[in-house]
Amino acid sequence: MSVLIAIPIYNEAGYVRDILDRVHEYADNILLINDGSTDGTREILDEIRESMGLDVIHHETNLGYGRAISESFKRGARDEYDWVITMDCDDQHEPAHIPAFMDAIEKDNLDIISGSRYLNLDAKSEIAPADRRAINMTLANEINDQLGLTLTDAFCGFKAHRVSAMQRLDLTEDGYAFPMQLWAQAAAFGLRVGEIEVDLIYNDPNRTFGGGLDDSVRRLAHYREVLAREIARANQLAQASTCTQKATSDSGSRCRCC
Numbered sequence: 001m002s003v004l005i006a007i008p009i010y011n012e013a014g015y016v017r018d019i020l021d022r023v024h025e026y027a028d029n030i031l032l033i034n035d036g037s038t039d040g041t042r043e044i045l046d047e048i049r050e051s052m053g054l055d056v057i058h059h060e061t062n063l064g065y066g067r068a069i070s071e072s073f074k075r076g077a078r079d080e081y082d083w084v085i086t087m088d089c090d091d092q093h094e095p096a097h098i099p100a101f102m103d104a105i106e107k108d109n110l111d112i113i114s115g116s117r118y119l120n121l122d123a124k125s126e127i128a129p130a131d132r133r134a135i136n137m138t139l140a141n142e143i144n145d146q147l148g149l150t151l152t153d154a155f156c157g158f159k160a161h162r163v164s165a166m167q168r169l170d171l172t173e174d175g176y177a178f179p180m181q182l183w184a185q186a187a188a189f190g191l192r193v194g195e196i197e198v199d200l201i202y203n204d205p206n207r208t209f210g211g212g213l214d215d216s217v218r219r220l221a222h223y224r225e226v227l228a229r230e231i232a233r234a235n236q237l238a239q240a241s242t243c244t245q246k247a248t249s250d251s252g253s254r255c256r257c258c
Contacts, residue, residue, distance in 0.1 A: 001082040001105055003160075005098070006031045006072030008065060009089040011039040019089050020052060026098040031055045031075055032089075036062035066171070066178030069157075073166040085160045092201045093158040100196055101160045111165035111191040112182075114151070115158035117200035127200050131216040139180075139223055146231060147187035151195065155179050158198050165191050170237055176213060177226035181234075184227065188234035189241070 005027045009016060023030060030052070034042055036059045049056050057071060069086055076084040085101050087093040097115065104113045117128070118136070128136075140154040168189050173181040186193055213219040 001108075002029070002080070003027065003083045003085060003102065003105065004029045004031055004072070004076045004079070004081040006033065006069070006076070006084050006086045007089050008033045008035055008068035008072070008086070008157075009037065009041060009045075010035045010062060011037045011041060012089045013037070013040040013044055016041055016044055016089055017048070019095070020048070020054070022095040023087075023098070024052065026095055026102075027085075028053065029055075029081070031057070031072055033057045033059070033068040033071055035059045035064070035068050064174035064178075065157075065176050066181070067174040069178055070171040073161065073163065073171070076161075076163045077167055081163055083160050083162055084166070085158075087158045094199045094201065097158065097196075097198050100198075101158075104194070104196055105160055109192065110194045111162040112186055112193045113160040114153065114193065114195050115156040115198035116151075116153035116195040117156055117198060118152045119195060119197040135216060135220050135223070138220065139227070142224070143180075143183050143227065146227075147183060149183065149187060149193055151183070151193075153195065154183070156198065165189075168241070173226065173230070175211065177223050180223055180227040181230040184230035184234040185237065188231075188238040190238075 005023055007019070007023070007030065009032055012019075020030065032045055032049075032054055034045055034056060042058060045054065045056050045058075048054065055075070057075070059068075072084050072086060083105050085098065087095070087098075093115070101113055101115075104110065136153060136155050140151045143149055143154055144151055169182075169185045171178070171181060171185070213222060
């Protein structure tokens with residue numbers, strides 16, 4: 001199966017060369033989505049893209065994490081990849097885990113393979129910043145209760161996505177609440193979801209979210225608002241898709257399920 005490694009990047013001039021060297025040990029097909037970096041990241045990517053065989057998308061302004069991820073799925077579909085593995089470029093996702101994702105992909109029994117930093121919770125429980133761990137655990141429990149999933153990590157960006165499955169979804173959330181939309185639609189469309197363990201690494205616990213989300217109370221409220229909205233929307237999307245498929249299978253007869 002063909003796999004594209006997609007890395008959204010924003011102001012990571014200090015990490016990007018080392019991360020790409022390490023990713024290249026495990027994969028050749030790499031997409032960088034530069035989301036409006038202003039610290040020299042763009043210039044570094046332009047310098048090394050040819051020698052490293054990189055595919056690079058430059059955003060002139062910062063459009064958001066979710067937009068970068070959804071663009072990676074579109075690029076994967078355009079270039080006829082079977083899977084897109086997303087990972088961050090801030091040295092918090094260990095490239096040495098890429099082979100584990102490849103092994104899980106080869107089993108061909110899931111549509112989303114999500115990295116989890118909390119499968120071995122006891123050994124890692126004191127590493128994550130307290131507010132981030134609390135929000136992650138709270139949302140994971142609420143997602144599981146409402147969607148019937150069994151997530152231990154709701155926000156890890158280290159994931160493998162089956163491209164054909166992503167093409168069924170309508171992913172429009174541009175910001176950090178993107179996972180809320182992804183999980184809502186994955187459940188509504190019956191995608192098969194599983195987790196594999198990845199390392200929990202926080203090199204800079206003081207990194208900010210921006211957009212008013214550095215306040216943990218506001219951040220949790222925002223994620224809950226998006227989750228509720230997207231669950232309702234995802235159910236409508238899945239119903240409409242079912243109606244379309246039924247109408248097609250009925251050779252053009254009018255669908256009566258909506």
